[in-house]
Amino acid sequence: MKIFCSKDALLSGVNAVQRAVSNKNPLPVLQGILIQADNQSLQFAATDLEMGIRCDVPAQVTEEGTMIVPAKLFTEVVRKLPDTTITLEEKDQQITIGYYQSEIILHGYDPEEFPLLPDLIEPLSFELPTMIFKNMIKQTIFSCAAEENRPVFNGILLQIEGTNIRLVATDTHRLAYIISEITNSGESRFSGIIPSKTLSEIYRLLRDEDEVLNISYSSNQVVFQFGSIYLISRLIEGQFPNYKQVIPQTCETKVYLSVREFLDAVERASLLSRDKSGANIIRINVENNELRIDQSSELGKISEQIGIEMEGKDVRIAFNAKFLIDALKVIDSDRILFELSGPFSPGVMRPLDNPNYIYLVLPVRTS
Structure with a gap:
């Protein structure tokens, strides 16, 4: 050669x-x-x-x-x-x-x-714009579990139903969900759990000039083709949790607020929220059209106030600061609706201009 x-x-x-x-x-x-x-x-x-x-x-x-x-x-x-x-x-x-x-x-x-990379036998396939899929990965992949003891949580659920494509990721403490429309002339259906490593590679390799992403699949493998790249991956075996049961259909408190203001306040408060156990918990108080974060530790204390619009009951609730920051960094909208139902129920973030994205996060019980 x-x-x-x-x-x-x-x-x-x-x-x-x-x-x-x-x-x-x-x-x-x-x-x-x-x-x-x-x-x-x-x-x-x-x-x-x-x-x-x-x-x-x-x-x-x-x-x-x-x-x-x-x-x-x-x-x-x-x-x-x-x-x-x-x-x-x-x-x-x-x-x-x-x-x-x-x-x-x-x-x-x-x-x-060297084991040759297989080509799928009689696969079903569909195409979608690369930038749509890249954005879907960005807004979900951070919710996958890092530990490998329960493999289904190390992946992202990819579902095709008619002209809808959906990605769902959860580590059991939080869940990210996004849905987009595709051209699916064959009306094919697919549901499989793709390893997060595979999708992080797709995200890394996709370029703006790669206009179309082709996804092919069989019962246990999936192939992504774009530009000069051919990537094949196994699917994770197991049952993904029923995410539809987890997402609340009602809430007691609706909070409308600025993504940038909320992110900045949570990041500042998180600097003073680490306790001796390494936890990074912030406490939020919503009342009188104001969201307040009062944080104190052996490092010092901080008091943050954000002007909001609210509907419903006042609420006090605590979250892992990292779980809020991860989501707020990838939400493309200027404002969100944050739905709350008391100190022990999950909070749900929804971008005001994008009904197709949901981020759910469980609160932390504090003494």
């Missing part, structure tokens, strides 16, 4: 696939990136057996072939190469990287041992 290509092309290839390289799998070949040269292009591929990514970049191919390079080392080498035409040559699992009158030789892996 022998090819000529630019440093930028190599870099875009390794950057696209490197997050799919396995760091835990004992199979050495999975710590590599497969590079295949044919038809005047290079195809990069990597997988950890849960997720796989392929990417094509332009190259001048003088001899077709396949090689597997050590991912971490190859990526570091490529980043430090000069901006000139690079030669890649492989012979007997030895990879020679040539530039100017210099060369670097790396030891590769046997391509025969």
Whole structure:
């Protein structure tokens, strides 16, 4: 195998696939990136057996072939190469990287041992604008659980029903829900839990110029295709909780307030809210068209007042400050409706100009 290509092309290839390289799998070949040269292009591929990514970049191919390079080392080498035409040559699992009158030789892996990324057999598929999906990921993914003891909470529920696409994420303490319209000529239906790692990669790789995202799916896998990227991922097995039962249909108190004012106040109060146990709890008091946060700790104290419009009962309630901040940072609207029903019921945020987004957060019981 022998090819000529630019440093930028190599870099875009390794950057696209490197997050799919396995760091835990004992199979050495999975710590590599497969590079295949044919038809005047290079195809990069990597997988950890849960997720796989392929990417094509332009190259001048003088001899077709396949090689597997050590991912971490190859990526570091490529980043430090000069901006000139690079030669890649492989012979007997030895990879020679040539530039100017210099060369670097790396030891590769046997391509025969690399598991090929499958193409789905007779998949169902649909398309939607990439910016819509990217925004949907941004507004939900932070609500996934970080711990891996209950896998269904490490993913996001993706549902297709007619012309609606829905993402739902929860870690059992909070829940983010968003729905958008798509063109779904086949009226196909789908419901699957996609690992948060997969969707964070989609978010990272989607670019503004990638206008259309194609999503294909089978019973246990899903494929995302956009630009030169092909990403396949397993679906998480298990039953996602019935989120419709969790979202309150009524409330006792409606609070209309500015997202920016609320976010700034919560962030300031959170600086003084950390107690000895590491908790980051803020106490909110809503009365007389005013939202007040009074916070004190061994670090000091703060009193924040925000002018609001309210309907219904006065309420005192406490929340984990981080759970409020995470949501307020991704809500694109200027104002929200914050629905409350006493100190022990969940709070629900709804952007005033977007009825398709809901964020639910459980309160913290305080003494």
